[in-house]
Amino acid sequence: MFKQKIIGLIENASKLHEDEVNRVIEVPPSLNMGDYSFPCFVLADPKKDDEMWANVEKDFFKRKNPFEIASHLKDIIEKKLPKEIERVEVKGGYLNFFVDKNKLAESIINIGNNYGKVKVSNERVMMEFSQPNTHKAFHVGHIRGTSLGESISRILENVGNKVIRANYSGDTGMHIAKWIWCYLNFHKKEKLSDDESWIAGIYVDAVKRLSDDEGYQDQVNEINRKIESKSDKEINSLWKKSKDLSVKSWNKIYEELGTRFDRHYFESELEEGGKRIAKELEKKGIAEISDEALIVNLEKHGLGIWVLLRSDGTVLYSAKDLALAREKIDNQKLDRFVIITGDEQNAYFNQLLKTLDLMDMPKRDKYHHIGFGMIRLPHGKMSSRTGDNILYSEFKEELREVAEKSIRGKWPKLSNKEVEKRSLKIAISSIKYAFLKQDTNKLIVFDKDQAMRFEGNTGPYLQYSYARANSILEKSKSKKKVMISELSDLEIGLMNKIGRFPEVVVKGAETYSPSIVANYAYELSKVFNEFYHSSKVIGSKEEAFRLKLVDAFRKTLKNALYLLGIEVMEEM
RNA sequence: GGGCUUGUAGUUCAAUGGAUAGAAUAAAGAGGUUCGGUCUCUUCGAUUCCGGUUCGAAUCCGGACAAGCUCACCA
Numbered sequence: 001m002f003k004q005k006i007i008g009l010i011e012n013a014s015k016l017h018e019d020e021v022n023r024v025i026e027v028p029p030s031l032n033m034g035d036y037s038f039p040c041f042v043l044a045d046p047k048k049d050d051e052m053w054a055n056v057e058k059d060f061f062k063r064k065n066p067f068e069i070a071s072h073l074k075d076i077i078e079k080k081l082p083k084e085i086e087r088v089e090v091k092g093g094y095l096n097f098f099v100d101k102n103k104l105a106e107s108i109i110n111i112g113n114n115y116g117k118v119k120v121s122n123e124r125v126m127m128e129f130s131q132p133n134t135h136k137a138f139h140v141g142h143i144r145g146t147s148l149g150e151s152i153s154r155i156l157e158n159v160g161n162k163v164i165r166a167n168y169s170g171d172t173g174m175h176i177a178k179w180i181w182c183y184l185n186f187h188k189k190e191k192l193s194d195d196e197s198w199i200a201g202i203y204v205d206a207v208k209r210l211s212d213d214e215g216y217q218d219q220v221n222e223i224n225r226k227i228e229s230k231s232d233k234e235i236n237s238l239w240k241k242s243k244d245l246s247v248k249s250w251n252k253i254y255e256e257l258g259t260r261f262d263r264h265y266f267e268s269e270l271e272e273g274g275k276r277i278a279k280e281l282e283k284k285g286i287a288e289i290s291d292e293a294l295i296v297n298l299e300k301h302g303l304g305i306w307v308l309l310r311s312d313g314t315v316l317y318s319a320k321d322l323a324l325a326r327e328k329i330d331n332q333k334l335d336r337f338v339i340i341t342g343d344e345q346n347a348y349f350n351q352l353l354k355t356l357d358l359m360d361m362p363k364r365d366k367y368h369h370i371g372f373g374m375i376r377l378p379h380g381k382m383s384s385r386t387g388d389n390i391l392y393s394e395f396k397e398e399l400r401e402v403a404e405k406s407i408r409g410k411w412p413k414l415s416n417k418e419v420e421k422r423s424l425k426i427a428i429s430s431i432k433y434a435f436l437k438q439d440t441n442k443l444i445v446f447d448k449d450q451a452m453r454f455e456g457n458t459g460p461y462l463q464y465s466y467a468r469a470n471s472i473l474e475k476s477k478s479k480k481k482v483m484i485s486e487l488s489d490l491e492i493g494l495m496n497k498i499g500r501f502p503e504v505v506v507k508g509a510e511t512y513s514p515s516i517v518a519n520y521a522y523e524l525s526k527v528f529n530e531f532y533h534s535s536k537v538i539g540s541k542e543e544a545f546r547l548k549l550v551d552a553f554r555k556t557l558k559n560a561l562y563l564l565g566i567e568v569m570e571e572m
Numbered sequence: 573g574g575g576c577u578u579g580u581a582g583u584u585c586a587a588u589g590g591a592u593a594g595a596a597u598a599a600a601g602a603g604g605u606u607c608g609g610u611c612u613c614u615u616c617g618a619u620u621c622c623g624g625u626u627c628g629a630a631u632c633c634g635g636a637c638a639a640g641c642u643c644a645c646c647a
Contacts, residue, residue: 442578
């Protein structure tokens with residue numbers, strides 16, 4: 001909470017650049033070592049010669065041991081200690097700062113609803129994520145991508161950026177032809193529906209029938225040609241209609257997941273541009289013909305061969321993605337671009353980025369790709385009707401039923417409608433939380449029973465903590481004046497945690513890491529529950545102050561969960 | 573075989589190059605019945621291996637081993 005002040009003190013005493021101090025300063029492993037700590041080892045070896053060190057009296061620090069340096073800094077800082085800092089201590093090579101608990105308490109109980117909002121950046125960022133294909137399943141991987149995209153978007157917004165959410169969908173190609181072929185031949189009597197599982201089911205059926213009888217492939221190819229040339233009226237309109245239904249089915253999903261997109265790109269819109277850019281690259285000598293296909297040879301860079309155009313001249317995903325990159329970059333209003341996909345596309349995106357390098361694409365250094373790990377399920381723990389990939393709807397429903405069971409057990413008097421509503425919210429937030437609390441690039445082994453627990457590091461635990469805090473606040477009608485008397489360790493621990501929130505948010509934004517925020521939310525709730533367990537709020541002498549503290553916790557947790565895309569429930 | 577990523581308690585995850593590697597869960601034991609006990613406490617238990625850099629390495633570098641992804645006309 002008073003981090004900036006402390007950084008200023010160190011900067012002043014050591015003459016190190018603010019950014020360098022900010023980089024080095026840390027939170028000690030335990031509270032009795034203070035609230036912030038500055039390790040002085042760096043100063044003992046001032047060999048760096050950049051601007052961070054420009055004003056440092058290097059000769060003075062040189063070869064002094066860190067303890068001496070820390071003592072020296074302490075002497076300077078102690079002379080003008082601001083009232084927010086209670087004291088400074090030297091321990092080994094560390095300079096430890098203790099903030100004044102009463103000042104901390106004053107700040108904590110006065111935090112507002114916007115607590116945690118900071119302005120450290122001011123860019124217009126386009127986040128591309130989710131990217132389902134029409135006529136295909138929206139599966140668990142898409143849920144992870146969507147949750148990540150939404151959460152990172154919110155975190156970036158929270159530190160001052162404007163975020164434009166973009167989606168990108170494949171709406172052409174062989175998979176569409178398969179779908180249309182299968183529908184026309186085997187499902188024509190069924191009504192076209194915007195039900196995600198029905199749409200995905202047709203595709204799965206198509207794949208199955210095609211593998212049963214290879215002779216069918218010719219029919220599919222025929223349809224694919226008709227789609228591309230737009231020559232067949234019936235197929236054209238079916239393509240359009242079914243595509244719209246896919247989009248409609250996603251919109252239902254996005255509403256449940258709490259995401260809305262500002263811009264939706266489709267592959268079919270980028271064919272022309274893709275072709276054009278491929279030709280350009282050929283002219284410039286960046287791309288070349290090989291085996292009749294147009295490729296970019298990236299073997300020099302250890303990235304293999306990247307094919308832009310098929311040997312028959314048709315456009316591949318790669319060329320379209322280049323066209324998309326150019327379209328985004330040409331938009332003068334955008335400063336930064338982030339694309340989130342599954343990590344199976346990492347190699348592909350490295351090829352794309354390298355090609356942008358070779359093209360000298362402007363704003364290239366602002367074009368980023370983030371790959372996330374797959375979701376794996378413990379063997380035999382979840383069922384799937386459609387093979388390997390579990391559909392969104394199946395996944396959600398299975399978890400919702402688990403939530404419903406535990407809700408009915410806990411609150412038997414709720415109406416069916418209410419149970420349904422709450423169980424859906426709990427299921428969605430459990431999924432999101434389980435997906436976001438882990439490092440983005442790591443594979444997740446999703447155990448639904450573990451994710452749905454009301455204890456441990458789970459979504460329901462956090463929501464439960466929130467609801468509890470909420471209920472305390474509602475129950476008390478005390479209007480007593482707030483008096484800060486002697487503070488207990490648990491109160492201090494809770495205040496301390498709450499005070500860290502802004503730092504956590506900034507770090508999350510810098511590293512595109514919802515997991516940092518998620519783990520913070522968990523630690524925060526844990527500290528709160530410890531406090532709550534042993535400190536009576538209502539009826540106690542410190543009631544007014546403790547209510548304020550509970551309220552500060554409530555606001556902080558709410559904002560942290562918001563950044564994860566998780567909606568709090570006032571009661572559970 | 574090449575490239576990328578990852579190897580931390582039985583299991584699932586944490587730890588800006590910093591101080592005693594934290595949790596959850598499982599297991600064993602003890603207490604507790606509520607401002608919303610699905611609670612609390614105790615015990616048990618880990619950095620894959622071998623080198624290197626550093627005042628300091630789970631973290632950086634090299635190598636071995638293992639897993640995942642990926643390597644020309646799918647997206």
